[in-house]
Amino acid sequence: MASDALTTRAGRRRLRSSRTGLTVLAVVLSLISIFPVLWMVTSSFKTRATVTDGNLIPKDFTFDNFVYVFTEVPFARYLWNSFFVSAVITVVALFFHSMAAYALARLRFPGREKLFGAIFATLLVTAPVVLIPLFLVARELGLLNSYAGLIVPAIFNAFGIFLLRQFYLGLPKELEEAAIVDGCGHWRVYWNIVLPMSRPILSALAIFFFLANWNAFVWPLVATNDQSLTVVQLGIASFQNQYTSNWNYILAAATVAALPMLVLFFVFQRQIVESIKTSGLK
């Protein structure tokens, strides 16, 4: 009956109007979704007098808030700290995780599946829950108030190992086997064959790791109190406490902190979406 309806003119019209309805719905929801972010960005170009005037478009467009944020507060330093910490974590984590994943997927050794199970189980330990003992461990190791303290504990994460292992299990083995027959050691196989082949998944994971670490707040809050080590999220939070009602400055700072992630997202959208999709299909 419904298939009949599709062939009649009325049925086609109904289909078209329902599609129009869904499109309108999608547009409205999309606008609701981005509106707060848009509001933040445009408000950061307003002056103190008009920042709360309730208009989306600034009437007295100014860059002064950004100048203020960079000159009166060591915001450039915060940005550099966040960039440095996130970049080092990302590079080291990808290197370690791909090595571990390669061994788990390809090398034969006793207890391999058990070890993988144990690594997988650490996924269930969420960061906030082990915050206290992690803090004590970091204190014992002398990692508090240092770049190492911000970086080292954030590197180890079973999620990346898991995704890379799944990826390596799906790769064809012929190339590696040929190399081994030619007398290549395992390190050369990994470095010259496996790593180049994993470029797509490594770039997807790199963006994801960088984003997660740029946005991290709780661990830096606990692990540092030195001004020179302040990361950008901490900077925003304390800035907001100091300048309670100077919304023009606060929003400019927030926009500066969010902008790199927004740019990264627009450029590498496809990779981000792909890595989330893979993670959901366990």
Added chain:
Amino acid sequence: MSSVAAQQRRRAAAPAQAPASADTPGLSRKHREWLAAGLFLAPDVLGLLVFVAIPMVLSIALSFFQVSGFGSYQWIGLGNYQRMMHDPLFWDSMKITGEYVVILVPVLFCVSLGLGLLVKQKLPGVGVYRTALFLPYVISLVVVGVLWKFLLDDQTGAVNRAMRAAGFDGESWLGSPSLALGCVIAIMVWVMMGYYMIIFLAGLQEIPREFYEAAKLDGAGPWTTFRTITWPLLRPTSFFVLLMSTVAAISGGLDLIFVLTNGGPANGTSLAIFYIYQQAFGFGEFGYASAMGSFLVLIMVVISAVIFKLTSGGRFDDGE
């Protein structure tokens, strides 16, 4: 998973029997492979041990100690747990966590599933909608907190301005405990919906198109199609989303609470994880906080097991 591993082993068996021609003297080929595996795995295994596994065990151990100031530990047995049982503030925070999870998880689930279904349609400009709906997820919870504090301000916030323009009275959104909790939930939905939308979208795209074509030929309407095809075949994805979002709701959101409400007003948004944080890093009560943290982990494990049971771990083959 096990079949993949078995296949892996079978495939791996062939070259293992071949004699190693290019072997350096000393180690056999098999032992060289063990050595290589050990070296490849060492950094991550060591790191996970020191920064994840040991802290987890320490967390439970610490809960039996009184930790005062910097570095003095005193064994007090179940003392911290007894204190927890009689701490009204802790139970208030558990009650708030309960309300938060019970509202947030189903709402987030339905909204994300709805969005996933919507952006799966071949609509003009669908890529743009996916981007827009995902966008809030890439912004840090700190910035999200700052932004919404601005939007929800009693006098000058955009939300109250819009309400007053529409003829309503403005609300003191972050000024009343229940409204503030509602705001935190709504904001978390706004942040996370795009992420779970993508996961649902991936799940929906896995469902073979033939099923839908067959349903169409049988004359099934959209609701029947959803109920008999989409919902049952989406089960692994639904399980994953439910589990992930529950665990994230119980143990996450600390950043947002810090910036937006700092647990207030009148402790109305003091989630358990926030209260635990305060006890540990505000008052130095590491032992007591560890006891509450371990209790929270126990609750998470129980809830995960219940979800696992109820959804049969997201498998299809339960004879339904």
